Amino acid sequence: MFAFIVRRLLQFIPTILGISLIMFLLLNLIPGNAALSSAGRLELAPEVVEQIKAELGLDKPIVQRYVQYITRLAQGDMGQSYLRRYDVSEVVFSRLGATLKLAFAAISIALLIGVPLGFFAALKQGTWMDMLLTVVAVGGVSIPQFWLGILLMYFFGFMLHLLPTSGYGNGSLANLVLPALTLGLGYTAMLARITRAAVIEVLTSDYVRTARAKGLSELAINVRHVFRNAFVLILTTAGLLFGSLIGQTVVVERLFSWPGIGSLVVEAIFQRDIPVAQGCLLVIIFVFLTVNLLVDILYRAINPQIDFE
Amino acid sequence: MMKSNIPNSTDLTCAIKVVDLHVDFATAGGVLPAVRGVSFELEQGETLAIVGESGSGKSVTALSIMQLIAKRTGRISSGEIVFDGQDLLQLDEHKLREMRGNAISMIFQEPMSSLNPLMKVGHQVGEVFRRHLKVDRAEAKRLSIEMLRKVGLSAPERRYNEFPHQISGGMRQRVMIAIALACRPQLLIADEPTTALDVTIQGQILDLIQDLKSENEMSVIIITHDLGVVAEIVDYVVVMYAGQVVETGYAREIFEQPRHPYTKALINAVPKLGLRTRTKQRTRLEEIVGTVPNLLALPAGCAFCERCDYAQEICSTSAPSMEVVGARRSVRCHFDLTKKDRHHER
Ligand SMILES: Nc1ncnc2c1ncn2[C@@H]1O[C@H](COP(=O)(O)OP(=O)(O)OP(=O)(O)O)[C@@H](O)[C@H]1O
Ligand code: SF4
Ligand SMILES: [Mg+2]
Numbered sequence: 001m002f003a004f005i006v007r008r009l010l011q012f013i014p015t016i017l018g019i020s021l022i023m024f025l026l027l028n029l030i031p032g033n034a035a036l037s038s039a040g041r042l043e044l045a046p047e048v049v050e051q052i053k054a055e056l057g058l059d060k061p062i063v064q065r066y067v068q069y070i071t072r073l074a075q076g077d078m079g080q081s082y083l084r085r086y087d088v089s090e091v092v093f094s095r096l097g098a099t100l101k102l103a104f105a106a107i108s109i110a111l112l113i114g115v116p117l118g119f120f121a122a123l124k125q126g127t128w129m130d131m132l133l134t135v136v137a138v139g140g141v142s143i144p145q146f147w148l149g150i151l152l153m154y155f156f157g158f159m160l161h162l163l164p165t166s167g168y169g170n171g172s173l174a175n176l177v178l179p180a181l182t183l184g185l186g187y188t189a190m191l192a193r194i195t196r197a198a199v200i201e202v203l204t205s206d207y208v209r210t211a212r213a214k215g216l217s218e219l220a221i222n223v224r225h226v227f228r229n230a231f232v233l234i235l236t237t238a239g240l241l242f243g244s245l246i247g248q249t250v251v252v253e254r255l256f257s258w259p260g261i262g263s264l265v266v267e268a269i270f271q272r273d274i275p276v277a278q279g280c281l282l283v284i285i286f287v288f289l290t291v292n293l294l295v296d297i298l299y300r301a302i303n304p305q306i307d308f309e
Numbered sequence: 310m311m312k313s314n315i316p317n318s319t320d321l322t323c324a325i326k327v328v329d330l331h332v333d334f335a336t337a338g339g340v341l342p343a344v345r346g347v348s349f350e351l352e353q354g355e356t357l358a359i360v361g362e363s364g365s366g367k368s369v370t371a372l373s374i375m376q377l378i379a380k381r382t383g384r385i386s387s388g389e390i391v392f393d394g395q396d397l398l399q400l401d402e403h404k405l406r407e408m409r410g411n412a413i414s415m416i417f418q419e420p421m422s423s424l425n426p427l428m429k430v431g432h433q434v435g436e437v438f439r440r441h442l443k444v445d446r447a448e449a450k451r452l453s454i455e456m457l458r459k460v461g462l463s464a465p466e467r468r469y470n471e472f473p474h475q476i477s478g479g480m481r482q483r484v485m486i487a488i489a490l491a492c493r494p495q496l497l498i499a500d501e502p503t504t505a506l507d508v509t510i511q512g513q514i515l516d517l518i519q520d521l522k523s524e525n526e527m528s529v530i531i532i533t534h535d536l537g538v539v540a541e542i543v544d545y546v547v548v549m550y551a552g553q554v555v556e557t558g559y560a561r562e563i564f565e566q567p568r569h570p571y572t573k574a575l576i577n578a579v580p581k582l583g584l585r586t587r588t589k590q591r592t593r594l595e596e597i598v599g600t601v602p603n604l605l606a607l608p609a610g611c612a613f614c615e616r617c618d619y620a621q622e623i624c625s626t627s628a629p630s631m632e633v634v635g636a637r638r639s640v641r642c643h644f645d646l647t648k649k650d651r652h653h654e655r
Contacts, residue, residue, distance in 0.1 A: 215411055
């Protein structure tokens with residue numbers, strides 16, 4: 001188990017290197033540059049622009065810049081913001097907490113609501129309750145996140161005045177509710193559908209028939225035989241799902257002015273503040289990889305058919 | 310419809326009696342009558358073989374006794390299954406659960422998938438003890454290890470803690486047998502217990518069932534589509550075709566003088582009947598020319614008509630009914646094969 005985790009963590013390195021290269025190239029090739037942005041809309045003499053470029057190290061060839069970037073990254077230095085002269089790693093990590101909080105809340109909503117609903121629907125397969133849940137879930141999967149967010153804001157914020165619609169509110173729970181719902185509800189619906197399918201598959205399996213043939217009660221069959229097996233099936237899909245959820249935080253944070261990495265990266269890209277954008281993206285990728293690793297560990301922990309070798 | 314060949318007795322020596330069982334499945338193509346009026350009777354301590362090609366309704370009949378027919382699609386539409394003086398089809402779910410795995414047990418066709426992959430095999434055996442004997446964990450463990458030893462697993466203490474994927478198919482089937490026999494059932498139903506296994510293992514598993522049978526005084530229903538495999542160990546045979554019983558009788562009589570053309574074809578498909586064939590599946594029944602009829606569009610006459618060497622005009626228009634032709638012997642055919650054989654020219 002320990003060796004497995006270490007090996008997987010080591011695999012992060014080539015992955016991050018590869019991604020960082022692509023990212024570096026893309027970000028440095030997009031038109032516009034920070035030297036001009038940082039100068040605002042002023043008409044600057046070409047010499048001044050050159051001078052700013054030199055200060056930022058932008059006059060050097062791209063290969064040299066990449067090598068320098070990676071070398072510094074290895075030492076935990078993500079560089080300086082072009083615009084505000086702050087340490088990228090410092091600001092990125094100060095924003096990480098808010099993003100993790102949002103993602104964790106959304107995943108919890110998806111797990112705590114989606115899985116039981118899917119299980120219930122599977123047990124009631126073919127009844128009106130199952131159909132109703134299916135319709136709601138399909139709706140939930142298809143509704144665009146942005147639209148859902150605006151609807152929630154409108155009802156709970158502007159109409160009912162129940163919940164704040166923007167900002168972090170010093171970490172108060174009320175501020176978390178709407179962004180977490182916006183991010184989580186679509187995944188709740190997806191997870192409900194995945195769970196339903198998994199449970200139905202398990203219910204028709206030979207080993208559940210064996211459990212019935214033993215004379216076990218429905219409860220014992222569901223708890224000991226159905227749920228665990230269904231959960232293994234669910235996890236195989238849920239891993240990918242939660243990875244994509246991390247990516248979706250960008251949209252939701254932007255919508256709710258949530259001070260996480262997602263809103264920072266959007267800002268940075270618009271302002272061509274490339275070191276900040278790079279830092280944010282790297283951290284998002286790192287979180288994504290970590291979530292996948294955690295799901296994998298959990299999967300292996302409950303599935304004896306896969307050992308850690 | 311058909312005449313029941315079952316004498317109307319509440320014989321104390323009767324292990325189980327199935328009377329005019331009908332089972333339907335709702336399918337995309339319409340209602341599929343998988344079992345159409347099956348009747349047979351098994352005496353205490355006997356081993357009965359249900360024989361027939363794939364799709365003839367053997368498993369559905371067995372699952373009906375356990376009442377494990379998939380509820381969403383399947384339905385036992387009529388019939389009686391008398392066990393221990395009561396009709397199992399009238400029992401409530403609670404009583405059925407008391408009975409399953411306790412008085413009546415079943416071993417399934419697929420040892421590979423019939424065990425829960427996430428549960429230690431020992432716990433899967435122990436579960437039965439906990440359920441029916443209401444023993445505590447420690448006692449269940451002790452009994453389970455004992456049971457695993459009985460079904461011939463080496464180092465049962467170690468096996469107890471293993472997962473199904475860590476043991477071979479033959480061992481898994483032994484574990485299934487341990488589960489089935491844990492509570493010393495009166496009736497064991499073994500649905501093709503050896504089909505998925507190696508030829509050498511097949512013999513071992515059948516021997517094991519035989520040994521445990523004599524030890525526990527139970528009756529056994531063994532389902533197979535390969536008469537050769539079970540010929541040595543069965544007392545009584547029920548031959549099924551397209552959801553119906555076409556012939557019943559004592560094994561010796563059936564093998565010596567089959568009276569239904571289908572039974573005859575089955576026996577001819579087994580090269581050295583009487584010896585347990587340990588040669589690979591050459592002895593499959595595919596050798597009977599033609600295929601089983603579509604249960605969704607059954608012919609008006611005899612279901613075997615299209616493949617039957619003895620078919621006459623009447624066979625395609627009128628379905629034969631079951632006729633008693635001897636002691637616990639009956640056959641579903643318009644003609645008497647023993648006589649017909651002489652006149653028949655084909
Ligand atoms: N759950 C089900 N839904 C629909 N049809 C079914 C179902 N179970 C069985 N059947 C149909 O009932 C018929 C009899 O099936 P059964 O499993 O009893 O055959 P069998 O004699 O056991 O064959 P095999 O030797 O292949 O095990 C088949 O035509 C099969 O397709
Ligand atoms: S009734 Fe006719 S078709 Fe059917 S088995 Fe007898 S001889 Fe053959
Ligand atoms: Mg079968």
